[in-house]
Amino acid sequence: MFKEKLNRLIQEKDSLLCIGLDCDIRKIPPFLLDEEDPLLIFNREIIEATADLAIAYKPNIAFYETLGSTGWQLLEKTLQYLPGDCLVIADAKRGDIGNSTNKYAELYFHTYSFDAITLSPYMGFDSIQPFLEYDDKASFILCLTSNAGSHDFQYLNIESEPLYLKIARKVSEWNLRHGNCGIVVGATHPENLSSIREVAPHLPFLIPGIGIQGGNLQLTVQYGTDEKGLGAIISISRSIIYASAEKDFAQAARDIALSYMNDINTIRKSK
């Protein structure tokens, strides 16, 4: 089961860190552009330099999809470099119905063998259900996202509580079936994390928004983890993978990753 594997990895690797593989040809070190497949080499070097620190890697599918068919090949090859002792999360934010959602579940969980995926809640249960049938995989539903636009709908008040809490409650219900749901909550809303944790004490949280987005690490770790200090995946992308644009980029990524990992652990262990 995903949740057991997650918590085992957190303990074995003593880490909550997930690294977002948002590879962008305009941001990787320029010297790599002389190589035949610069993005693949970039991903491989980042993975090799951080494999012992990260419990998960999260390719954002948009970065691959927009490269057309070569992007999907890049994704496939990147997945082969990922170590066995980590989880692989497709940050796809999909949400469709009927045959379409069946096909998405098959693609990401069967064809590409991802351990987890991010999904949009708006279309409701039948857009999520085919993913839940894969009971060893996990579905992270968007709850309170890290961007400014989260204020447009997610905070709307329904019977004296915001929509994002309704979603956290609903996902907790869906989780009763196979125990394989989680939610996405942004580190940029630390003041709301504790109420979400109260409503969903047993769900794993996937938490982006630390680093360039400016999320609060102290409160994120304090409220994002469950009562055992587990059940949270803190995902950092750009501030790790683009730490340097020079030859030392992989070592620089490792240094920043290690620094985040240590900061997170210090907070986690003082909880």
Next chain:
Amino acid sequence: MFKEKLNRLIQEKDSLLCIGLDCDIRKIPPFLLDEEDPLLIFNREIIEATADLAIAYKPNIAFYETLGSTGWQLLEKTLQYLPGDCLVIADAKRGDIGNSTNKYAELYFHTYSFDAITLSPYMGFDSIQPFLEYDDKASFILCLTSNAGSHDFQYLNIESEPLYLKIARKVSEWNLRHGNCGIVVGATHPENLSSIREVAPHLPFLIPGIGIQGGNLQLTVQYGTDEKGLGAIISISRSIIYASAEKDFAQAARDIALSYMNDINTIRKSK
């Protein structure tokens, strides 16, 4: 501008019909499986048989994405068969932020030259905004979807009106910038269409749910169109494209499409 082109096409072709190109290897006529590229031949035949009846075609991206890199090639080749006098809508239901959403907008509007895309509203304005910058293209935001799961969140009550109406109002606001927004409303909720039309009198509606999903055609046309009987795209997929599994499949698709087109026009003109 998209809306002007849509309304001109509706009048020129005397049609509100959009055909969903949800091609599925398990559903196309079996005799096509002997061909080198059965799905492409299927799409081409369907398009050629219906080109004078449809104002739009809507490939559901899930059906292509799940085929891996060959699926994207199939999509590219299919787009080349589409006639100039129709709109092409990417049913992608994307919704992401920052660089990811910029990249999606570039992919669908620039690389693939779609006229419009479907988007999920949950992440709010900054997940939509990069698409709106393409002012000759249109973004159809999910409002009230045709599936059973629409009841999970879309009907939640906020200050005495459902979430889907809040979204219709918000999209109307976003539309003030470039006049290039629309909404997706399912034909399976005909009793709610009129209130959505009241709130969003000027937005084009993309309306799936007729055919196999059982939507009500009479009320859909009556309330889905604007005060001039324009501004609505009625999208039908399976009940047209899979009308026959025999050699006559393209003619059968045309017959059903023509029948829907005539039924829609009868209702529209009696409005």
